[in-house]
Amino acid sequence: MKTKKNLYIYSMELDDAKQKFIQAWGTLGSNWGINRTMAQVHALLLISSDPLCADDIMEMLKISRGNANMNIRALIDWGLVFKELKAGERREYFVGEKDMWNVVRQIIKHRKKKELEPVLKVLSEVSDVDGNSQDKEDFLNVVEEIQRFASKADRTLDKLINSDANWLVSTFMKMM
Amino acid sequence: MKTKKNLYIYSMELDDAKQKFIQAWGTLGSNWGINRTMAQVHALLLISSDPLCADDIMEMLKISRGNANMNIRALIDWGLVFKELKAGERREYFVGEKDMWNVVRQIIKHRKKKELEPVLKVLSEVSDVDGNSQDKEDFLNVVEEIQRFASKADRTLDKLINSDANWLVSTFMKMM
DNA sequence: TTATACTTTCAAAAGTTTTTGAAAACTAAA
DNA sequence: TTTAGTTTTCAAAAACTTTTGAAAGTATAA
Missing domain, CATH: 1.10.287 (Helix Hairpins)
Structure with a gap:
């Protein structure tokens, strides 16, 4: 947690904006026959500058491991997300197609x-x-x-x- | 029921083609976030040269009265189906937008x-x-x-x- | 007015999709 | 090997959507 007051306030607001964006993307997706969670994972990766691992995604979206895994898999299938391996790290990281x-x-x-x-x-x-x-x-x-x-x-x-x-x-x- | 053999056979085949069309339209609809039955009612009206009433639709699609009514209503809302009243008839008939x-x-x-x-x-x-x-x-x-x-x-x-x-x-x- | 012919509503049931989480499978290092 | 970190699977549970059908509502005609 940030301790300086102004940083704290700023941080809340950016996080709120990100949350709102993720939710909106999920709604749009589910209107278009794309699983809501799949769209949310996609949104999260779109706005993450750094690659995220499954646990990051689970924690940020508050979803189970199985759900995260299935939807990451589907996004890779669709060519909207890519695996990224970090040297000396065992776990898989993921990045979203940004274009x-x-x-x-x-x-x-x-x-x-x-x-x-x-x-x-x-x-x-x-x-x-x-x-x-x-x-x-x-x-x-x-x-x-x-x-x-x-x-x-x-x-x-x-x-x-x-x-x-x-x-x-x-x-x-x-x-x- | 038609009695001449050739008419009977022809009739079966046209009906099969219509059934297949209705089913395909239903599947397409449900892939696009449109209720399957709504799409089927639409398909049925598209390929019916004459206006149909609620009972016709219920019978042809084998659906309940409530279901038929709700989906006809939704189609009217969307501007894809129109009411048509017949002189001296109490019940409502419906036609599909053909263009x-x-x-x-x-x-x-x-x-x-x-x-x-x-x-x-x-x-x-x-x-x-x-x-x-x-x-x-x-x-x-x-x-x-x-x-x-x-x-x-x-x-x-x-x-x-x-x-x-x-x-x-x-x-x-x-x-x- | 009452009966009749219809349409609309809506709560419960059925059907479908999504999510969970624990167990199995995999993989890399010790 | 064995262990530990990680991903994958999948059956059951939860959530959500659709359908049913009986009851209520509405309009016309007798």
Whole structure:
């Protein structure tokens, strides 16, 4: 604990801001189908200049060892967190991907594979339906409109994933 | 039940395709934080040329009255489903928004308000933190990078919401 | 007014996801 | 080897979300 009064006050406020940020990131994550704790671990590592070990994360977020381990593992899987070994230290340390553009890119990549691609597959399967009633034509029209939309999104996301930050910014500019 | 064999077979296949579509839409929805049943009701109405009443929906999706009612209500809230009254009929019928572009627009509008805007608010609150340590500067750098990203996304989504389908298509074209 | 046809509500039940923590597995050094 | 520090696993518990269905509410018509 800091002892000088002004340092103490400052420290509380920065910690409060960090806490608030971590909580907000957790809420955002869970709205987007990402486990709340996973998002919080990510937030904590984003704003930590130094690598943290599992015990640091457990203590700072007040979560169990199993929970910490599972979510760190998932973040490494998603390419949002990296292991960092310290010379002469046995325990593993972790750092977060700090470049927001890479963060967004990894998330898009993951969710596209998990969600958009299966939908495209189902759409093309159901387009294969037999018969020739009006009812079938109506159904196919709906499916085809969604297909047009979804393929466009799919191609656009591929471009995004394979592009760099400057490309994104210049595209944003063009859009406005 | 249809009695001619070919009609019967055709009917089964179209129904299978519709079922598959409804299930896929439900899965997509639940991956995106939208209740599975809500997405299924939406899918059912999307591919129904005629308006359906609560009992039709209950029967077709095999769900309870309460569940049907709640999810129809939520879809109306989101602007994805509309009430339609039939002359001389007491019960309410429902139709789905068929224009995919409007569907996507409504969803973006809803989620932007619910998710992006609160995050922007928190980001600007935490930027206000006191003190002047290196630690604070590092924290502010991360927050500010996210803010730049998030505001850009916010403005782009506003443009999207207020634009028409042709604008979207021409933007997609420019992007590629 | 009363009956009827419907819609809405909500508490309890069912289902799903997340978290815990203790035990097992691993790994490096003694 | 054996020990000690560490990570991983996983079954059970807790937390959270969704669904049910019966009861209450509402509106129309007889």
